[in-house]
Amino acid sequence: MGILLSSAAVAMPDTYEAVKRESRQDSPRFAVRMFNAASDSADLSRLTVQLSFVYDALQFVKIGKNAFQANYSVTVTLMDTASGLEQAKEEWSESVEVDSFDKGNSTTEVVSTVGEVLVGPGDYLARIDLLDKETRRSGTEEGRVTARNFVGGSLVASDIIFLNSISFLGGDTERQVMEDERSLYAYLEIYNVPLDDSVDIAFTAESIAGDLLMQDEKRVAGSGSILKQHFELPSEARDSGNFAVTIEVKHNAEQLVRKQRLRPATPAPANAFENLNDAIEKLLHVASDKEIESMLALPEGDKLDAFESFWAKFDPTPETPGNEYRDEYYRRIVLAEREFKGYRPGWKTERGLVLVKIGQPNYINRPHVRDFDPMGRERAREVWEYTMLNRRVIFEVVHDEYRILNRIDIFDLLSRDGIRL
Numbered sequence: 431m432g433i434l435l436s437s438a439a440v441a442m443p444d445t446y447e448a449v450k451r452e453s454r455q456d457s458p459r460f461a462v463r464m465f466n467a468a469s470d471s472a473d474l475s476r477l478t479v480q481l482s483f484v485y486d487a488l489q490f491v492k493i494g495k496n497a498f499q500a501n502y503s504v505t506v507t508l509m510d511t512a513s514g515l516e517q518a519k520e521e522w523s524e525s526v527e528v529d530s531f532d533k534g535n536s537t538t539e540v541v542s543t544v545g546e547v548l549v550g551p552g553d554y555l556a557r558i559d560l561l562d563k564e565t566r567r568s569g570t571e572e573g574r575v576t577a578r579n580f581v582g583g584s585l586v587a588s589d590i591i592f593l594n595s596i597s598f599l600g601g602d603t604e605r606q607v608m609e610d611e612r613s614l615y616a617y618l619e620i621y622n623v624p625l626d627d628s629v630d631i632a633f634t635a636e637s638i639a640g641d642l643l644m645q646d647e648k649r650v651a652g653s654g655s656i657l658k659q660h661f662e663l664p665s666e667a668r669d670s671g672n673f674a675v676t677i678e679v680k681h682n683a684e685q686l687v688r689k690q691r692l693r694p695a696t697p698a699p700a701n702a703f704e705n706l707n708d709a710i711e712k713l714l715h716v717a718s719d720k721e722i723e724s725m726l727a728l729p730e731g732d733k734l735d736a737f738e739s740f741w742a743k744f745d746p747t748p749e750t751p752g753n754e755y756r757d758e759y760y761r762r763i764v765l766a767e768r769e770f771k772g773y774r775p776g777w778k779t780e781r782g783l784v785l786v787k788i789g790q791p792n793y794i795n796r797p798h799v800r801d802f803d804p805m806g807r808e809r810a811r812e813v814w815e816y817t818m819l820n821r822r823v824i825f826e827v828v829h830d831e832y833r834i835l836n837r838i839d840i841f842d843l844l845s846r847d848g849i850r851l
Contacts, residue, residue, distance in 0.1 A: 445464045445465065445466040445477070445575060445576055445577075445589055446462060446463065446464035446556065446573050446574070446575050447573050447574045448462060448571055448572070448573040449572055449573050449574060450571070450572040450573075451570070451571045451572075456567055457567060457568065457569040457570070458483060458487040458488065458502075458560050458562055458567060458568070458569035459483060459484075459487055459569060460481045460482060460483035460487065460558075460560050460569055460571070461481070461482045461483070462479070462480070462481055462558055462571055462573070463479075463480050463482075464477050464478065464479050464480075464556075464575060465477070465478040465480075465588070465589040465591050466478075466576070466577060466578055466588060466589050467580070467588035467589065467591075467619055468580035468581075468588065468619065468621055468656065469548050471548070472581050473550060474548040474549060474550060475548070475549060475550065475551050475577035475578055475579065475580065476546060476547075476548055477508075477546065477547045477548075477549065477575065477577055478544060478545075478546050478591070479504075479506050479520075479544065479545050479546070479547060479558070480542055480543070480544045481504055481542065481543050481558065481560060482540050482541070482542045483540065483541055483560065484536060484539060484540055484541070485500075485526070485528065485533060485534050485535065485536040485539050485540075485541060486534075486535050486536060487541075487560075487562070487569070488500035488502055488526065488534070488541075488562050488564070489562055489564040489565045489567075490526075490528060490531065490534030490535075490564075491564055492531075493527075496529050496530065497527060497528075497529065498527065498528050498529075498530070498531055498533075498534050499525055499526065499527045499528075500525065500526045500534065500562070500564065501523070501524075501525045501562075501563040501564060502523070502524060502525070502526075502543075502560060502561060502562055502563055503521060503522065503523040503524075503560075503561045503563060504521065504522055504523075504524075504543060504545060504558070504559070504560055504561075505519070505520070505521045505557075505558070505559040505561070506519065506520045506521075506545060506547055506556065506557075506558050507519045507556070507557045507558075507559075508547060508549050508554040508555070508556055508575060509554060509555045509556075509557070510554065510555075511553050511554060511555055511574075514555070517549055517550070517554060518547050518548065518549040518554075519547075520545050520546065520547045522543070522545045523563075524543050526541050549577050550577070551577050551578055551579035552576075552577060553574065553575070553576050553577075554574070554575045554576075554577065555572065555573075555574065555575075556572065556573050556574070556575045557570065557571075557572050558570070558571045558572075558573075580621050582622065583622055584622060584684065585620070585621075585622060585623070585629075585679065585681045585684040585685075585686055586620075586621045586622060586686070587618055587619060587620045587621065587677075587679060587686055587688055588618060588619040588620075588621075588688075589618075589688065589690065590616050590617065590618050590675055590677060590688050590689070590690035591616075591617045591618075591690075592614060592615070592616060592617070592690070592692055593614070593615045593616075593617050593660070594613060594614065594615075613662065614662070614663045615660045615661065615662050615663065616633070616635070616660065616661045616663060616675045616677070616690070617658070617659070617660045618658075618659050618660075618677050618688060619656050619657065619658055619659075620656075620657040620659060620679055621655070621656060621657070623652035623653065623654075623657050623681060624652050624654060625651075625652050625653065625654040626652070627651075627652045627681070627682075628649050628650060628651050628652060628681075629649070629650055629652065629657070629679055629680060629681045630647070630648075630649050630679070630680040630681075631647065631648055631649075631650060631659060631677065631678070631679055631680075632645075632646075632647045632677070632678040632680075633645065633646040633647070633661045633675070633676070633677050633678075634675070634676045634677075635661075635663055635664070635673055635674070635675050635676075636673060636674050636676075637673050637674075637818075643663075643664055643673060644661075644663065644664050646661060659677075661675075661677075663675075665817070673691070673692055674689065674690070674691045674692075675689070675690050675691075675692070676688070676689050677689075706730075706733060706734060706737060707726060709737065709760075710722055710725045710726055710733070710737060711726070712760070712763050712777065713725075713740070714777075714778070715759075715777075715783065715786045715787055715849065716744075716759065716847065716848055716849060717740065721740070724736075725737060725740070741753055741755070741756040744756065744848060746851075755848075755849075755851065758849070758851060759786065759849055762785055762786045762789070762849070763777045763786060765785065765790075766779070766781070766782035766785045766786055767782070769781075769782075769785075770782050770785075770832075772830075772831060773830070773831065779831065779832065780825065780831075780832060780833050780834050781812075781825060781832050783844065784814065784823050784834070784840075784844070786849060787843060787844050787846070787849050787850065788816065788819075788823075788840070788843050788844075788849075788850050789816075789849070789850055789851070791814035791815055791816055791823070792815050792816060792817045792818070793815050794812055794813065794814055794815070795812070795813040795815065796810070796811065796812055796813075797811055797813060809826055809827060810826070810827040810832075811824060811825060811826050811827075811835070812824075812825040812832060813825075819843075821839065821840060821843070822836075822839075823836065823839075823840055824836045
């Protein structure tokens with residue numbers, strides 16, 4: 431199965447809910463997702479577990495000319511919620527190789543690894559450990575997991591899984607990582623639909639802002655066991671890497687709904703800020719000067735409460751322990767600092783402003799411009815294309831720094847209170 435392992439995005443299913451993360455500064459940070467589907471055994475449910483983390487989470491060592499490698503292992507342990515006794519455990523080891531030491535320090539390039547755990551239906555406590563074998567540093571996350579029962583006469587379905595390939599639907603069931611990111615599919619398994627019957631399926635894809643990206647409906651004949659269904663997502667969804675999918679299935683009087691969200695995958699880096707004051711100062715693109723000054727003037731205890739309250743109003747999923755909006759904001763801050771740092775911090779530059787407020791462009795053009803500044807130097811330009819928005823941002827070098835040339839065309843996007851996810 432070509433499970434989506436791109437550096438652009440990860441899915442956030444309801445099967446797993448994180449409740450506690452390792453807080454040590456030097457611990458490898460990672461994001462977890464789990465998908466639940468039927469297994470080959472009637473007594474067991476299948477949990478597909480994916481970890482995503484940036485290269486900088488691991489220590490790379492030189493293994494040859496222009497070759498650096500990091501080795502790691504993942505351990506997933508499921509425990510009974512009442513007794514705490516271990517019910518299932520899976521461990522696997524892998525390595526990552528890059529062609530430069532700098533790439534091994536990347537805070538934007540993402541590694542993904544996948545394993546499977548078979549367990550009886552029920553609710554579990556999960557512990558996920560990522561071990562860097564070079565430094566022996568480990569990161570840990572704990573959460574709640576629900577493994578569903580897919581056996582019986584009622585209508586049931588797996589979680590929605592995002593795929594880069596559906597080649598396995600033609601009979602090739604080998605699970606393999608697909609590197610091709612040109613296609614993107616939402617895949618669902620439906621169970622217990624008789625051969626002589628059918629189901630109605632409605633599919634909707636929406637942007638995080640609620641804009642409709644795609645809508646489809648179809649009636650499908652039953653298979654008697656597993657009914658495999660997929661929907662190819664439009665390029666607007668694939669390019670944004672941040673959208674939600676809803677699949678509604680109806681069979682006679684039965685009805686079920688599965689929802690899934692895909693969002694940028696890069697975990698919020700541990701070095702997003704040095705301390706709380708630094709984090710507050712970096713609110714420049716989403717808070718007013720007065721709000722920032724007021725927070726910085728508070729006593730330390732009240733300062734943290736004010737900081738958390740500020741971000742709470744942006745939290746798209748307040749029922750979960752994390753805040754995806756805040757994490758994405760600081761991810762962009764770190765990326766802007768790394769990419770555009772010069773005479774001043776990268777996140778304070780105009781390219782940094784656009785990156786943080788609007789997000790990464792779909793592609794960048796650097797047209798040749800036969801124009802010169804008063805010092806006789808040829809002007810350099812960058813054009814950032816945002817295909818979903820049908821917008822472009824034109825930058826031109828002025829006094830050795832890129833400045834926005836068409837600010838009036840994107841004024842509405844830059845002047846909004848928050849960032850565009």
